[in-house]
Amino acid sequence: xxxxHLLKSSYTEWVVRNSLxxxxxxxxxxxxxxxxxxxxxxxxxxxxxxxxxxxxxNDYCLREKLNNKTVVHRDAIAKNVLSSIxxxxxx
Amino acid sequence: MNLLPFNFERLDNGDYFLTNCAGYFTTLSKESLxxxxxxxxxxxxxxxxxxxxxxxxSKEDSYESAVGAxxxxxxxxxxxxxxxxxxxxxxxxxxxxxSCKYCQVSRAPLGQSQFDLDQQSIPxxxxxxxxxxxxxxxxEIQGGEPLVRFDLVEQIHSEAINKLGKxxxxxxVATSLSLLDEDVLLWAKANDNVCFSVSLDGDExxxxxxxxxxxxxxxxxxxxxxxxxxxxxxxxxxxTVTTVTKSLLNSPQSIIDVHLNLDLHDMFVRPISxxxxxxxxxxxxxxxSDYEVxxxxxxxxxxxxxxxxxxxxxxxxxIHATRILNPNYSQYADLKSPSGLLLNCILFNFxxxxxxxxxxxxxxxxxxxVDFSIGTIKEPKMLVNExxxxxxxxxxxxxxxxxxxxxxxxYCGTDPCQNISxxxxxxxxxxxxxxxxxxxxxxxxxxxxxxxDGVTKNMIDGWLND
Amino acid sequence: xIKSIRKDLFYVESIQAMEPGYAVLKTSLPEIENPFLRTIxxxxxxxxxxxxxxxxxxxxxxxxxxxxxxxxxxxxINQRSQIRTVLSQNANHNTVLVTEQCDNLCKFCSQxxxxxxxxxxxxxxxxxxxxxxxxxxVGISGGEPTLKRQQFINFLKTIQxxxxxxxxxxxxxxxxxxxxxxxxSVYDATKGMNVTxxxxxxxxxxxxxxxxxxxxxxxxxxxxxxINAGNTGLNIELRVIPTRDNLDNLAGVIELAVRCLSNxxxxxxxxxxxxxxxxxxxSELYVDPREYQEVLRNALSVAKIASLPIKLxxxxxxxxxxxxxxxxxxxxxxxxxxxxxxxxxCILKTECSGxxxxxxxxxxxxxxxxx
Numbered sequence: 048x049x050x051x052h053l054l055k056s057s058y059t060e061w062v063v064r065n066s067l068x069x070x071x072x073x074x075x076x077x078x079x080x081x082x083x084x085x086x087x088x089x090x091x092x093x094x095x096x097x098x099x100x101x102x103x104x105n106d107y108c109l110r111e112k113l114n115n116k117t118v119v120h121r122d123a124i125a126k127n128v129l130s131s132i133x134x135x136x137x138x
Numbered sequence: 139m140n141l142l143p144f145n146f147e148r149l150d151n152g153d154y155f156l157t158n159c160a161g162y163f164t165t166l167s168k169e170s171l172x173x174x175x176x177x178x179x180x181x182x183x184x185x186x187x188x189x190x191x192x193x194x195x196s197k198e199d200s201y202e203s204a205v206g207a208x209x210x211x212x213x214x215x216x217x218x219x220x221x222x223x224x225x226x227x228x229x230x231x232x233x234x235x236x237s238c239k240y241c242q243v244s245r246a247p248l249g250q251s252q253f254d255l256d257q258q259s260i261p262x263x264x265x266x267x268x269x270x271x272x273x274x275x276x277x278e279i280q281g282g283e284p285l286v287r288f289d290l291v292e293q294i295h296s297e298a299i300n301k302l303g304k305x306x307x308x309x310x311v312a313t314s315l316s317l318l319d320e321d322v323l324l325w326a327k328a329n330d331n332v333c334f335s336v337s338l339d340g341d342e343x344x345x346x347x348x349x350x351x352x353x354x355x356x357x358x359x360x361x362x363x364x365x366x367x368x369x370x371x372x373x374x375x376x377x378t379v380t381t382v383t384k385s386l387l388n389s390p391q392s393i394i395d396v397h398l399n400l401d402l403h404d405m406f407v408r409p410i411s412x413x414x415x416x417x418x419x420x421x422x423x424x425x426x427s428d429y430e431v432x433x434x435x436x437x438x439x440x441x442x443x444x445x446x447x448x449x450x451x452x453x454x455x456x457i458h459a460t461r462i463l464n465p466n467y468s469q470y471a472d473l474k475s476p477s478g479l480l481l482n483c484i485l486f487n488f489x490x491x492x493x494x495x496x497x498x499x500x501x502x503x504x505x506x507x508v509d510f511s512i513g514t515i516k517e518p519k520m521l522v523n524e525x526x527x528x529x530x531x532x533x534x535x536x537x538x539x540x541x542x543x544x545x546x547x548x549y550c551g552t553d554p555c556q557n558i559s560x561x562x563x564x565x566x567x568x569x570x571x572x573x574x575x576x577x578x579x580x581x582x583x584x585x586x587x588x589x590x591d592g593v594t595k596n597m598i599d600g601w602l603n604d
Numbered sequence: 605x606i607k608s609i610r611k612d613l614f615y616v617e618s619i620q621a622m623e624p625g626y627a628v629l630k631t632s633l634p635e636i637e638n639p640f641l642r643t644i645x646x647x648x649x650x651x652x653x654x655x656x657x658x659x660x661x662x663x664x665x666x667x668x669x670x671x672x673x674x675x676x677x678x679x680x681i682n683q684r685s686q687i688r689t690v691l692s693q694n695a696n697h698n699t700v701l702v703t704e705q706c707d708n709l710c711k712f713c714s715q716x717x718x719x720x721x722x723x724x725x726x727x728x729x730x731x732x733x734x735x736x737x738x739x740x741x742v743g744i745s746g747g748e749p750t751l752k753r754q755q756f757i758n759f760l761k762t763i764q765x766x767x768x769x770x771x772x773x774x775x776x777x778x779x780x781x782x783x784x785x786x787x788x789s790v791y792d793a794t795k796g797m798n799v800t801x802x803x804x805x806x807x808x809x810x811x812x813x814x815x816x817x818x819x820x821x822x823x824x825x826x827x828x829x830x831i832n833a834g835n836t837g838l839n840i841e842l843r844v845i846p847t848r849d850n851l852d853n854l855a856g857v858i859e860l861a862v863r864c865l866s867n868x869x870x871x872x873x874x875x876x877x878x879x880x881x882x883x884x885x886x887s888e889l890y891v892d893p894r895e896y897q898e899v900l901r902n903a904l905s906v907a908k909i910a911s912l913p914i915k916l917x918x919x920x921x922x923x924x925x926x927x928x929x930x931x932x933x934x935x936x937x938x939x940x941x942x943x944x945x946x947x948x949x950c951i952l953k954t955e956c957s958g959x960x961x962x963x964x965x966x967x968x969x970x971x972x973x974x975x
Contacts, residue, residue: 068540071569106148110543112175117143120205124143124159127209132217134835160863191808191856200810203827210831211864464910465863602909 049092051100053085058104062111063087066103073099139186140196141177142204147545149586159536160211161465161548162192165589211465215548219468219476225276226267227485227496230255230290232282235316236356238337239348240381240410244503245282254287255488259515263486264297266518270484273306278335280485280496285317292325295332310335315363316351323370334367336360338378341392344385364400373401380407382432384423390436394443397450406453407436409576411556426575433583437594444597451601458580459588459598461549471495473551473577477533480512480526490514494526497555504559529554532564540568546581606961610696612689612939614669620685622662625724626732629689631675634661640735640766641678641728646670678732691736697937699743700733702726702759706748708777709818712845712882712889717747726755730762733770741771750780753789760793771798773841778803779822781829787836794838800869803830804843807853808860816849834866843872847889851896858903862910871907873900875918877960878967879940886967893923893969900928921956922972936960946971 053063063085067076074091089096144158146166154171157163166174166185173180174189181189189195196204232253234245246253267275277298284291291311298307312335326332338360339345345357367376380386380393397405409429436452443450460467471478480494491511493499502510512526513519533552535541541550553573557566568574587594627644628634634643643661648670657663669687673679678691691698703726706717726749733742750756763770772794778801781787803826807813810823834840842865844850844857854873861868876882876890893900900916907914916924917935924932934957943958950956950973963969 065543068567069569071567072575102148106146107543109146109171109175113141113144116141116175116177120140120201121143123205124209124212127205128213128216131209131213131831131835162859162863187809187852191853191859197810200824203810203824206828206831207860207864210835210866213835214864214866460909463906466910599905599909603905 049089051087051089053087053104055080055083055085058085058108059111060085062104062107065107065110066100069103070096070100139177139179140198140201140204141174142193142196142208144194145543145545145547146171147582149582151586151590155545155582155585155589156192156194157545157548158193158208159548160193160208161215161462162194162211163462163545163585164188164192164194215465218466219474220481221468222481223469224271224480224482224484225278225471226271227278227280227483228255228263228294229280229282229486229488229499230284230294231287232488233286234281234283235286235351236283236314237350239350240383243282243500248286253282253488255290255486256490257290257293259486259490260290260293260297261301262515264294264301266484266486266515267298268301273303275302275307277307277309279309279311281312282488283314283317284311285313285315285322288317288322295325295329299329305331307331309333312336314349314351314356314360315367316356316359318359318363318366323366326367326371326375330371332375334363334376336364336376336378337381338364338393338396339381339383340386340389341396344383344389344392347385348381348383361396361400364402368401376402377404378402378406380405382407382409382429384428387424387428387432390432391439394436394439394450398443398448403449404451404453407433408454409572411572426572426579429576430579430583433580437583437587441593441597444600445593449600451604455580455584456598456601458549458577458584460602462581462585463602472553473549475533475535475547475551476530477552477554479529479533479554481530486515487511490516492518495555497553497559501555501559529564538565538568540574544578546578549581550577606942606964608939608961609941610694610938611668611672612692612695614666614672614687614689615685616664616666616669616687617685618664619681619687622681624681624683626678626680626690626728626735627662628735629669629673629675629677629679630661631670631673634658637661638735640731644679646673676736678736680732691732691738691742693738695938697743698736698738698740699745699937700729701746702729702744702749703747703751705751706746706777707751707779707819708748708822710881711816711818711885712847712876712880714877714880714882715745715747716880723752723755726752726759730759733763733772734766736770737767739769739771741773744772744774746775748777748779749774750776750786750790753780753786757789757793760790760797760799764793764795764797768797771800773800773802775802777817777822777826778805778829778833779825781833781838782825784832784836787829787832787838790833791836791838800839800841801833802841802843802872803833804845805830805857805860806844806847807850808856809853812850812853816847830865834868837867839869840865840867841870841872842868843874845874845876846891846896846899847876848891849889851891851899854896854899854903855906858906858912858914862906862912868912871912871914873903873914873916875916875923877918877962879960879962883962883967890967893919897925897928901925904928904931918957918960920959920969920971921952922950922974923969932957934958944968944971946973948973950974 070076073096074089077088079086144156146154146156149155153165153167155165170181170185193204193208232246233248233250235248279291295309309332315336339348342357349356364376410423440450440452457470461473468474471482483495485493485499487499491514493511498510512523533554535547535550535552541547554564556573557564588598626641628638628641630643630645634645637660645661645663646669647665648667650665673689674693677689679687680690681687690700703722704718805826806816813823814820842861846854861871904914914931916932919932921929921932936957940961941958942961947953952974
């Protein structure tokens with residue numbers, strides 16, 4: 048069992064939970080938090096798990112940044128798509 | 139510069155593979171990706187041009203056009219995958235002379251005719267095929283072992299000739315060929331729209347260790363059958379399926395040798411599926427990394443054979459590559475979103491029930507309390523079974539947790555029946571899903587090979603252009 | 605003077621007195637009036653006392669013209685005493701000009717626009733198609749045929765009523781299709797007919813496209829138009845001309861067709877024709893096909909893998925790499941087509957499209973015959 052601490056100021060819940068989602072295949076985990084930080088308990092811990100978790104956190108931070116910049120466009124696309132499909136089905 | 143939505147995946151060489159929901163793809167160095175997300179004007183004009191062409195970014199004044207193009211691409215994709223264009227499967231009998239260790243179907247022993255199709259229902263089945271499909275109809279005969287009731291297979295075929303037209307349908311018989319005899323050969327010779335699909339799992343030892351025939355010579359009979367078909371009917375009348383079991387993992391060369399010795403130039407290699415009989419009788423055979431290692435070795439062998447001038451196509455790889463490069467391809471029921479349930483398959487079972495896929499009929503036996511059918515041949519209820527609406531609604535990977543941030547999402551699919559079988563609900567936890575693991579590995583592997591290795595690119599382009 | 609394969613323009617002095625416009629050309633004595641156009645009888649030798657005439661048709665004596673037409677062809681008389689055989693059974697392609705007005709100003713425009721009210725031209729053109737009564741395809745070109753929307757709808761409806769069996773191939777910049785209600789009207793006006801719209805898009809970069817077609821906002825309209833038209837079910841032939849300015853966008857255009865557009869019946873990659881404004885912009889625009897065979901190869905491959913039909917137009921086979929040649933079509937209209945001397949001994953001559961008659965002097969790329 049290994050405890051892993053992450054500062055809330057560096058990692059949002061979205062990033063932490065998405066990263067943990069993919070760690071499931073390598074180790075069971077549980078998540079706790081207090082005011083300032085997340086605490087992850089890994090059942091099985093190794094270099095590999097540490098490395099993979101670290102990579103996942105980095106990737107999801109990047110994704111979060113990207114999502115924040117593109118959320119408006121994703122909404123626009125979704126609206127367009129639905130109306131386009133609606134038109135196709137009408138024909 | 140406007141940043142547009144996209145997903146990315148880290149590749150083994152440190153580059154990143156980017157895709158957007160319209161299915162465009164490109165690669166970027168890590169450095170470029172960081173510049174891109176930070177929008178810091180540090181990107182080279184060459185990289186910027188590449189990104190604009192794929193709608194990963196757009197100029198301020200063409201933002202509306204870019205959104206329009208991406209939306210159109212996504213709508214086109216979804217419309218294509220929603221198309222109703224089924225393959226028609228018919229199960230004339232569950233009787234089987236084999237008892238394969240990984241069998242996904244509850245097969246019945248020989249001599250149990252209560253597991254046979256009522257021949258009176260054959261005209262009704264073909265009527266329904268005519269109503270639901272359009273030429274060229276794709277008909278597939280599954281089992282059990284269909285040749286146990288070859289008379290029914292023949293009858294289905296001649297009914298199809300009468301009602302659908304001789305040149306309007308393809309007819310594939312899935313069989314181990316253990317019961318292939320003169321009668322079957324003569325019939326196939328007289329009907330050139332008949333093809334055979336046979337399991338070939340490795341050399342004699344590997345094949346026989348999993349495909350159990352009482353007489354112990356499943357491999358010999360399969361080989362004999364393939365040879366006779368090639369000689370009597372000509373090339374292209376028999377195709378193989380290789381289910382990878384633990385004993386094959388160490389010898390990818392052997393499965394290639396078996397094919398080449400039979401003058402077969404097409405292979406279809408896939409891992410064991412964790413369903414039905416498979417998950418009960420067979421302990422976790424091997425891990426995803428085991429399969430990866432096996433497949434890489436197999437791939438290297440394929441490369442050297444193909445670049446040596448001999449054509450040998452591995453079709454599961456070809457299907458994955460096609461999904462990336464051809465946005466109009468959604469014919470492979472197991473790799474599309476929404477899933478191929480019902481949309482890609484109508485299965486007429488021996489007991490008169492109709493199902494939307496092979497997996498659904500297996501699930502029916504495993505979970506008898508839920509109705510997975512769409513009625514019976516006498517009383518079909520295509521629209522009434524809510525289960526199918528629910529499952530289809532829940533099978534858009536675009537919005538699944540795990541898939542929504544995956545770079546391979548536009549090319550991948552969902553298998554709600556497998557998720558129900560293994561995880562108890564149609565969406566499933568992707569991090570634990572064998573389906574996700576397998577397809578993600580295949581996509582990642584092929585992307586790296588295709589985009590960074592000229593030999594692979596030539597090989598796959600050659601296969602695609604055939 | 606380079607001689608084309610088929611002559612289509614004839615000077616006939618006696619035409620001077622006739623009104624400009626279309627006419628049905630007969631080589632045998634006309635018996636009934638054509639409901640759509642005036643009738644002109646064309647005879648080979650001079651009028652004799654035996655020559656029958658009536659007051660409802662004119663007669664022209666011209667051996668050259670007589671030998672070039674088939675009974676029932678349609679001609680167009682201009683104000684310079686010339687008659688052009690516009691719709692002819694002897695032609696490999698037939699195209700009708702419906703307007704000379706346009707909202708783009710393409711750098712390679714082959715029919716530079718004129719600001720004149722030529723509504724009558726489109727009306728007469730509809731008459732011409734109806735008079736000709738063919739089931740072979742007729743090209744509809746301009747200017748921009750859809751510029752005056754209601755006129756264009758009327759044009760389509762006329763043919764829909766009186767000659768719906770005539771397949772039409774309409775060349776348009778597609779900008780008017782950015783209006784969905786117009787697209788729907790066009791769809792209704794072409795029901796029961798076989799109509800394809802040839803729409804060019806030159807780049808994914810809006811500035812590159814707009815620069816080439818000489819109009820700001822053209823890309824935005826054309827892209828939207830392509831999407832609307834495809835979604836509504838109009839048949840589209842997507843056209844692109846590789847030039848020095850848009851060569852790096854060629855792959856993007858093909859991939860756009862593959863991934864984002866619907867109902868593309870064919871992609872046509874067209875070699876630049878040295879006519880009209882293309883001549884004055886030649887050195888800026890023209891790029892020797894030999895320089896972009898790899899770009900072409902990749903574009904062709906992207907289309908082929910996605911099962912999108914793609915063809916190369918106006919490329920002499922000797923200007924293409926061997927593996928790209930199978931996509932080339934014999935596409936040049938016979939009235940502007942020729943084969944230079946070098947082609948006589950070329951083994952691929954019969955399959956090759958040859959050259960435009962305008963391809964001469966500094967615009968001409970030497971034929972490299974294949975033996």
